Amino acid sequence: xxxxxVEAAFEQFHRHxxxxxxxxLITDSAKVPKGSFYNHFESKEALALVVMDRYxxxxxxxxxxxxxxxxxxxxxHHFEALAQDIVDFGYERGCxxxxxxxxxxxxxxAIRAGVRTAFDLWATxxxxxxxxxxxxxxxxxxxxxxxxxxxxxNSWEGAIVGERATKDGSSFAAFFTVAFxxxxx
Amino acid sequence: xxxxxVEAAFEQFHRHxxxxxxxxLITDSAKVPKGSFYNHFESKEALALVVMDRYxxxxxxxxxxxxxxxxxxxxxHHFEALAQDIVDFGYERGCxxxxxxxxxxxxxxAIRAGVRTAFDLWATxxxxxxxxxxxxxxxxxxxxxxxxxxxxxNSWEGAIVGERATKDGSSFAAFFTVAFxxxxx
Numbered sequence: 001x002x003x004x005x006v007e008a009a010f011e012q013f014h015r016h017x018x019x020x021x022x023x024x025l026i027t028d029s030a031k032v033p034k035g036s037f038y039n040h041f042e043s044k045e046a047l048a049l050v051v052m053d054r055y056x057x058x059x060x061x062x063x064x065x066x067x068x069x070x071x072x073x074x075x076x077h078h079f080e081a082l083a084q085d086i087v088d089f090g091y092e093r094g095c096x097x098x099x100x101x102x103x104x105x106x107x108x109x110a111i112r113a114g115v116r117t118a119f120d121l122w123a124t125x126x127x128x129x130x131x132x133x134x135x136x137x138x139x140x141x142x143x144x145x146x147x148x149x150x151x152x153x154n155s156w157e158g159a160i161v162g163e164r165a166t167k168d169g170s171s172f173a174a175f176f177t178v179a180f181x182x183x184x185x
Numbered sequence: 186x187x188x189x190x191v192e193a194a195f196e197q198f199h200r201h202x203x204x205x206x207x208x209x210l211i212t213d214s215a216k217v218p219k220g221s222f223y224n225h226f227e228s229k230e231a232l233a234l235v236v237m238d239r240y241x242x243x244x245x246x247x248x249x250x251x252x253x254x255x256x257x258x259x260x261x262h263h264f265e266a267l268a269q270d271i272v273d274f275g276y277e278r279g280c281x282x283x284x285x286x287x288x289x290x291x292x293x294x295a296i297r298a299g300v301r302t303a304f305d306l307w308a309t310x311x312x313x314x315x316x317x318x319x320x321x322x323x324x325x326x327x328x329x330x331x332x333x334x335x336x337x338x339n340s341w342e343g344a345i346v347g348e349r350a351t352k353d354g355s356s357f358a359a360f361f362t363v364a365f366x367x368x369x370x
């Protein structure tokens with residue numbers, strides 16, 4: 001039953017965001033009694049942290065570590081996979097981390113800490129790839145890999161914000177062009 | 186009374202976002218009877234569009250058109266003013282456009298259209314400045330000013346998403362460094 005709740009919450013948090021997704025929506029979606037929720041989770045907040053961990057496992061970080069692929073090709077594959085996920089949902093769901101940061105980080109410290117950790121882990125993985133590309137002489141070393149990684153991660157999150165308004169791929173196109181042709185040079 | 190409602194809504198939408206801010210919260214905050222709301226606005230959605238227009242007037246677009254200032258200095262002043270606003274609110278409120286795009290664009294077409302228009306107007310203003318900088322030979326012409334403008338606008342929105350998780354200025358710092366030292370070269 002716990003697994004049913006987590007799976008339903010993953011779907012509903014992603015679809016509706018944190019604030020608009022209540023415990024009843026989650027238990028209805030999981031087809032379990034609302035009362036059973038608190039046998040498994042202390043709070044909606046505690047469940048949201050479990051969902052964030054699970055969401056993190058789907059963020060295609062494996063593509064940043066593909067053997068025998070050049071660093072920037074790996075980075076491109078990573079963002080292409082993320083873009084495809086967004087497109088597959090008709091640009092309607094966004095990123096759970098970005099959604100939670102925007103909606104809930106202000107008033108729920110545990111959510112803010114969870115988003116912060118998720119972004120830090122992600123930025124560290126991107127930074128390692130950029131450092132490799134710098135060592136290969138492909139990316140300028142005038143900027144630290146950490147600054148470039150944080151900038152790109154945020155630019156990606158912002159491209160999603162843009163796409164949710166336009167749903168036409170224009171923000172993703174600008175991201176790929178400027179990130180790979182200008183920033184990572 | 187209409188003006189009281191708009192001012193209260195501006196504050197409450199900015200503070201709580203779209204979904205968590207109901208009509209009663211707005212009328213309570215405006216110190217007007219809840220029943221009076223619908224004498225002035227057809228819906229919460231209609232009021233949100235008025236608030237978006239008003240918010241747009243505060244987005245420091247005037248700094249993009251300061252006479253006798255170099256294009257990139259104007260662009261920097263613009264983003265610095267936006268950053269200061271966010272810092273002044275303790276990184277807790279974000280951008281109304283970005284918040285609405287993330288929270289409400291999916292299920293409310295009028296909000297999505299409003300955000301899209303706001304981002305388009307903003308991108309156009311940034312693009313004009315970048316074009317000037319390109320004409321002056323300061324920014325590379327390998328990318329169109331529109332693509333660079335859209336990329337920077339989204340990167341800014343994403344930097345806000347990042348700051349709401351960390352509240353330490355690190356995402357803004359990465360934005361200013363990479364935007365002005367790498368992207369706009």
